[in-house]
Amino acid sequence: MASKPTDDDVPDYVLNNRAQWDAQAGNWVASGEEGWRGEPHWGIWHLPETELHLLPEDMSGMRAIELGCGTAYVSRWMQRRGASVVGIDNSERQLATARRLADEHSVELELLHGNAETVPYPDASFDFAISEYGAAIWADPYRWIPEAWRLLRPGGELVFLGNHPLATVAVDWNLDEPATRSLLNPYFGMHRIDYNEPDGSPSTEFNLPISEWMRLFSKVGFEVIEFLELRTKARNHEQVFFVTADWAYDYPSEQVWKLRKI
Ligand SMILES: C[S@@+](CC[C@H](N)C(=O)[O-])C[C@H]1O[C@@H](n2cnc3c(N)ncnc32)[C@H](O)[C@@H]1O
Incomplete structure (x- = not known):
């Protein structure tokens, strides 16, 4: 494994x-x-896995990595299906929860502290990579998508889930208010979104126009297996993070890309 980068x-x-x-x-x-x-x-x-099928049913003998694993419940689901799993996350405090839960469930996961844009593993180390709201939204796609490609063996799959670009343009990122039915931000040119948390501290997320995601995948060497646009099942006033169920019944609030390394 390569040495860990310094903060510089x-x-x-x-x-x-x-x-x-x-x-x-x-x-x-x-x-x-x-x-x-x-x-x-x-x-x-x-939304249940029985509907979305984001994970291979049988992962026996597979090496899998979760990019931005947080508390690592997705890693746990893959381990339960038979994979040996590495989770990488940028936050030691999130990893502390993941480590405690792995311990309590007597599960072996390799949990690394680091940036999913530069993972200290050799080329072609994994059969499967996944991110649910980890690298998928918090890392720069021009860095982490090529890195996921490098980590996978040919034929290996990358699955990721995050905000749909339509939701990204319908939110004022500096207000603590839900997505609107008006377009507030430009769609073309969407990439890095800098905003302030309610306490004033800075956060950064990333997203791309759909055609730009596709251009990036093909440039890097991924083929698209499936693209999903997720919605709620029922129209109501429930609000989850920055989206109401009313909004997410009419518009896709989340996207899923399933990709294969060519
Ligand atoms: C919302 S959690 C994702 C985990 C889980 N699937 C979930 O939805 O709760 C987001 C995680 O991404 C991690 N993260 C943010 N930027 C990252 C990066 N560049 N590399 C690795 N992890 C990152 C955060 O530390 C956080 O634990």
Whole structure:
């Protein structure tokens, strides 16, 4: 394994997001515990794996990596299906929860502290890579998508889930208010989104226009197996993070890309 980069080598947004996630980690313990106990479900609307099929049913003998694993419940689901799993995360405090849960469930996971844009593993180390709201939204796609490609063996698959670009343009990122039915931000040119948390501290997320995601995949050497646009099942006033169920019934709030390394 390569040596760990010093903070001088780490991009500004990775350091800012690390401070954010270290500060917020306590808010994610309960959902992490629930994820570790429960059956696989995805995204903010908890859509069941039986519907989305994001994981191979049988992962026996597979090497898998979760990029931005947080409390590592997705890693747990892959381990339960037979994979040997590495999880990497930018926040030591999130990893502390993941390590405690692995211990309590007597599960062996390799949990690394680091940036999913530069993973200290050799080329072609993994059969499967996944990110649910980890690298998928917090890392720069022009860095982490080529890195995921490098980590996979030919034929290996990358699956990721995050905000849909339509949701990204319908939110004022500096207001603590839900997505609107007006377009507030430009679609073309979407890439790095810098905003302030309610306490004023900086966070950065990333997203791309759909055609730009596709251009990036093909340039890097991924083929698209499937693209999903996720919605809620029922129209109501429930709000989850920055989206209401009313909005997410009419518009896709989340995207899933399933890719194969050519
Ligand atoms: C929302 S959690 C994702 C985990 C879990 N699937 C979930 O939805 O709770 C986001 C995680 O991404 C991590 N993260 C943010 N930027 C990252 C980066 N550049 N490399 C690795 N992890 C990162 C954060 O530390 C945080 O634990």
